[in-house]
Amino acid sequence: MATPQEFLFRIKRQDSPDTAPYWEQFRMPYAPGHNVVSALMYLREHPVNSAGNKVAPVVWECNCMEEVCGACAMLVNGVPRQACAALLDGLPQPIVLEPLSKFRVVRDLQIDRSRMFEALKKVKAWIRLDHGGDIHRHAPLISPDEQDARYLFSRCMTCGCCMEACPQFHQNSTFIGPAPLAQVRLHNSHPTGAYDKEERLHAIMGEGGITDCGNAQNCVQVCPKEIPLTTAIGELGRQTTAQWLRDLFAR
Amino acid sequence: MADKPNVIVVGGGLGGLWATMRVAEAGFPVDLFSLFPVKRSHSCCAQGGINACLDVKGEHDTVWQHIVDTIKGGDYLAEQPPIRSMCEQAPGLIRTYDRMGVTFSRTPEGGMDQRLFGGVKKRRTAFAGATTGQQLLYAIDEQVRRHEDEGRVRKYEGWEFLSAVLDSEGVCRGVCAMDLETMEVRTFQAEAVIVATGGMGLMWGRSTMSTNSTGAAASRLYQQGCQFGNPEFAQFHPTAMLGHDKLRLMSEACRGEGGRIWVPREPGDKRDPLSIPEKERFYFLEEWYPTYGNTVPRDVASRAIFRAVRHMGLGVGGENTVFLDLTHHTRKFLEQRLGGILDMYQTFSGEDPYTRPMKVYPSMHYTMGGLLVGYEKDDATGAMKEGSARNHATSIPGLYACGECDNAYHGANRLGANSLLSASFSGRVAGEAAATFLKGKKTRSEVPTSTFEAEQARQVKLNEKLLTSRGKENPFALHRELGEIMQERVFVERNNEDLDKAVDGIRKLRERFNDVSLDDLGMRANQSLSWARQIHDMIVLAEVIAKAARMRDECRGSHYKAEFELKVPEGKFAGSPEYEEYRARWKSNNETWLKTTVATNTPDGPSIEYKPIDISVLPPEAPRDYR
Numbered sequence: 001m002a003t004p005q006e007f008l009f010r011i012k013r014q015d016s017p018d019t020a021p022y023w024e025q026f027r028m029p030y031a032p033g034h035n036v037v038s039a040l041m042y043l044r045e046h047p048v049n050s051a052g053n054k055v056a057p058v059v060w061e062c063n064c065m066e067e068v069c070g071a072c073a074m075l076v077n078g079v080p081r082q083a084c085a086a087l088l089d090g091l092p093q094p095i096v097l098e099p100l101s102k103f104r105v106v107r108d109l110q111i112d113r114s115r116m117f118e119a120l121k122k123v124k125a126w127i128r129l130d131h132g133g134d135i136h137r138h139a140p141l142i143s144p145d146e147q148d149a150r151y152l153f154s155r156c157m158t159c160g161c162c163m164e165a166c167p168q169f170h171q172n173s174t175f176i177g178p179a180p181l182a183q184v185r186l187h188n189s190h191p192t193g194a195y196d197k198e199e200r201l202h203a204i205m206g207e208g209g210i211t212d213c214g215n216a217q218n219c220v221q222v223c224p225k226e227i228p229l230t231t232a233i234g235e236l237g238r239q240t241t242a243q244w245l246r247d248l249f250a251r
Numbered sequence: 252m253a254d255k256p257n258v259i260v261v262g263g264g265l266g267g268l269w270a271t272m273r274v275a276e277a278g279f280p281v282d283l284f285s286l287f288p289v290k291r292s293h294s295c296c297a298q299g300g301i302n303a304c305l306d307v308k309g310e311h312d313t314v315w316q317h318i319v320d321t322i323k324g325g326d327y328l329a330e331q332p333p334i335r336s337m338c339e340q341a342p343g344l345i346r347t348y349d350r351m352g353v354t355f356s357r358t359p360e361g362g363m364d365q366r367l368f369g370g371v372k373k374r375r376t377a378f379a380g381a382t383t384g385q386q387l388l389y390a391i392d393e394q395v396r397r398h399e400d401e402g403r404v405r406k407y408e409g410w411e412f413l414s415a416v417l418d419s420e421g422v423c424r425g426v427c428a429m430d431l432e433t434m435e436v437r438t439f440q441a442e443a444v445i446v447a448t449g450g451m452g453l454m455w456g457r458s459t460m461s462t463n464s465t466g467a468a469a470s471r472l473y474q475q476g477c478q479f480g481n482p483e484f485a486q487f488h489p490t491a492m493l494g495h496d497k498l499r500l501m502s503e504a505c506r507g508e509g510g511r512i513w514v515p516r517e518p519g520d521k522r523d524p525l526s527i528p529e530k531e532r533f534y535f536l537e538e539w540y541p542t543y544g545n546t547v548p549r550d551v552a553s554r555a556i557f558r559a560v561r562h563m564g565l566g567v568g569g570e571n572t573v574f575l576d577l578t579h580h581t582r583k584f585l586e587q588r589l590g591g592i593l594d595m596y597q598t599f600s601g602e603d604p605y606t607r608p609m610k611v612y613p614s615m616h617y618t619m620g621g622l623l624v625g626y627e628k629d630d631a632t633g634a635m636k637e638g639s640a641r642n643h644a645t646s647i648p649g650l651y652a653c654g655e656c657d658n659a660y661h662g663a664n665r666l667g668a669n670s671l672l673s674a675s676f677s678g679r680v681a682g683e684a685a686a687t688f689l690k691g692k693k694t695r696s697e698v699p700t701s702t703f704e705a706e707q708a709r710q711v712k713l714n715e716k717l718l719t720s721r722g723k724e725n726p727f728a729l730h731r732e733l734g735e736i737m738q739e740r741v742f743v744e745r746n747n748e749d750l751d752k753a754v755d756g757i758r759k760l761r762e763r764f765n766d767v768s769l770d771d772l773g774m775r776a777n778q779s780l781s782w783a784r785q786i787h788d789m790i791v792l793a794e795v796i797a798k799a800a801r802m803r804d805e806c807r808g809s810h811y812k813a814e815f816e817l818k819v820p821e822g823k824f825a826g827s828p829e830y831e832e833y834r835a836r837w838k839s840n841n842e843t844w845l846k847t848t849v850a851t852n853t854p855d856g857p858s859i860e861y862k863p864i865d866i867s868v869l870p871p872e873a874p875r876d877y878r
């Protein structure tokens with residue numbers, strides 16, 4: 001592929017949550033090794049659109065720049081992914097950047113994912129410790145296989161890509177979405193985390209819970225951490241059914 | 252909750268979250284501030300692991316050895332009683348993490364596994380796959396989320412700490428912070444404030460750290476009178492891959508597995524590395540250090556690379572780059588041994604490290620220095636007194652610091668995998684100290700509202716000044732220039748002439764900052780405003796670092812000035828007259844320099860003083876010797 005002279009960006013901008021979005025184009029001289037975050041850094045130092053007008057720098061969020069903090073997820077050429085890991089070399093131009101569409105836009109590419117963090121509360125995505133002091137005991141033993149399986153889910157960085165891809169999750173739906181569901185799978189599989197299994201399952205058995213999953217399988221395809229979300233949802237389907245039966249007989 | 256005595260924690264990495272949990276458990280409400288959701292904090296970047304003597308490998312590892320390694324690793328510059336406490340309590344801390352459900356890698360028996368890490372002979376490092384920091388952060392984040400859900404913690408995520416609110420006596424009464432969405436500036440009252448705002452790598456422009464690691468918060472406190480300890484001590488990592496946005500750590504394991512460092516012998520050679528014949532390559536580590544070759548310790552490797560590139564002009568293609576070459580290994584071998592690391596290189600560089608040499612250069616990596624914190628010594632144990640309100644207290648009453656932004660535990664250099672430990676441990680200790688500080692208080696202190704109003708007005712004015720200044724300087728460009736000065740003159744190898752120039756250059760940047768203008772003048776999610784403020788404060792703190800480095804005329808840990816190097820007499824060991832003469836010179840140098848650097852802000856710039864260190868645990872008898 002011939003090396004281009006420059007990069008051309010088409011960026012969807014929005015000044016605030018309640019104003020209309022608009023598109024703006026920017027150019028950046030070519031240099032090898034750029035990614036979307038480093039390009040946005042260049043543009044904030046040189047905030048001139050392709051019409052030659054000085055404009056306010058594009059707002060976006062990033063922290064680690066190593067694809068582990070989850071902050072910089074956005075749509076790059078229509079695909080939800082981490083901007084820091086999206087190398088410009090090889091991306092078709094113009095490079096189109098948009099905020100994830102399923103969340104409130106704070107400004108430009110910055111979004112508010114607090115709904116995901118609230119969901120983590122709803123499903124009690126934690127292990128209940130008596131306290132954080134030393135009790136001179138470890139957690140119960142966990143087999144390497146089980147730990148490897150748990151590790152797949154414990155790397156979820158709450159980036160929201162899977163939520164973006166899910167047709168059932170949007171601003172007008174109550175569906176909790178794939179990422180918080182996977183955290184139920186994670187915590188239910190821990191020997192002491194399992195003590196609160198029932199409560200977690202109840203949290204996903206009602207409205208907006210697991211039965212709202214339409215099985216589109218989009219989530220698992222976009223997860224940058226390759227988290228087996230659909231496998232987790234399948235397992236939870238079985239767990240909730242069993243719980244439903246237990247509830248029935250307990251009545 | 253309104254008038255119950257409360258604590259404010261600033262920063263939600265490992266340090267801040269541990270502090271939050273311990274204060275909440277002690278029954279005091281916590282307001283937790285962070286630039287963004289705490290789950291995204293820089294702590295998630297750590298890959299390697301966390302140290303604690305659990306001796307799961309049956310190697311007779313001892314807590315004492317961990318203490319010795321930490322003290323010696325830091326070249327004796329850290330206060331020793333806190334190190335003793337940290338190492339003694341590390342196993343308990345790891346057990347607690349285990350109870351929180353951290354996915355620590357397991358042995359076949361289902362217990363925690365441990366592995367070897369730099370500078371240590373026993374397997375003492377617990378790890379969770381290749382994402383230990385992320386796993387630890389998430390575990391403590393979950394605990395704090397539970398406290399939040401149950402009403403003990405209130406989060407202010409997306410708020411930037413601007414300053415402490417100090418009363419007329421200089422006592423900390425709360426914080427002033429800015430909502431990064433609405434740009435609203437507000438003050439918040441607290442009985443105690445704990446800052447845990449992390450490392451300070453961005454003063455070097457780019458580093459292995461995250462965007463939250465600016466040091467701005469620490470700088471703001473320094474400017475308000477908080478003492479700063481050991482500013483000149485910063486650790487550099489020899490092999491980071493270059494990026495326009497950040498320098499990404501390429502693990503030591505690459506050299507450990509046979510990676511070879513080289514440059515073309517011909518300066519400025521622009522040929523494809525694969526077409527450069529063997530005899531035209533300069534494997535300088537192998538030539539200069541025949542015994543260790545490519546596996547020399549971090550600081551030696553960093554300085555050698557610097558020498559080859561900066562003194563000899565041999566950087567690849569004339570740039571600040573050397574090759575780290577693994578291409579002599581088979582793909583299968585590399586996938587097994589270094590798969591995760593090499594995949595990361597490929598993701599972020601787009602180049603295939605299995606078939607092409609990687610391009611690396613030393614990078615700023617960790618700040619040992621930070622806000623100066625104290626402790627109370629327990630004379631019965633020689634360690635830190637459990638639960639004392641003086642532990643991790645800064646020089647400002649009511650203000651505590653923990654995590655990478657404090658100066659404790661690591662002295663002149665940090666041992667690998669010891670900082671996830673110190674961040675967690677210090678957070679726990681600071682939280683417990685603040686709880687003791689509040690003990691017995693039933694209601695909030697009466698503080699005149701004018702105290703809060705004055706601080707708020709001061710901060711609003713700083714914003715207004717930046718938003719109305721129409722000068723010719725671009726703050727982002729100033730940040731780049733600051734990075735260039737630090738990279739060039741306050742780096743792996745230092746000399747006084749360069750450091751003088753650095754201090755001078757940084758002062759000029761500070762003047763030029765008065766002439767900035769922002770490209771965003773709005774009052775909604777104005778990142779330019781927030782960044783400009785942080786850049787100003789980085790410039791201020793950078794001067795402190797450069798000046799302290801200028802004044803310390805010796806080599807200690809990460810701080811190296813060739814002119815003052817005490818060389819071990821070759822082939823001589825304890826007992827020989829040459830070695831004993833060397834030991835005597837080393838001891839007399841310690842008389843002068845084995846002291847904590849204490850920087851205080853004055854109208855004329857940083858004032859630098861030195862404070863003796865408690866070396867009662869392991870008095871320095873022999874220099875570090877890695878022969």
Ligand SMILES: Cc1cc2nc3c(=O)[nH]c(=O)nc-3n(C[C@H](O)[C@H](O)[C@H](O)COP(=O)(O)OP(=O)(O)OC[C@H]3O[C@@H](n4cnc5c(N)ncnc54)[C@H](O)[C@@H]3O)c2cc1C
Nearest residue numbers: 262263264265266286294299300412449654655668670671
């Ligand atoms: C690439 C890399 C790899 C590493 N690997 C290891 C390893 O393997 N083992 C090891 O022991 N150590 C490792 N370290 C070091 C270790 O990760 C850090 O020292 C540690 O995580 C720091 O934790 P912290 O809590 O002090 O700060 P951080 O995790 O940096 O958290 C800082 C917090 O402060 C907040 N904050 C900052 N400024 C403000 C402000 N003005 N207002 C409000 N909030 C603010 C941020 O929002 C954030 O929540 C590594 C470091 C790097 C760079």
Ligand code: SF4
Nearest residue numbers: 156157159160162223
């Ligand atoms: S499951 Fe994957 S895509 Fe979804 S939030 Fe977690 S890391 Fe992101």
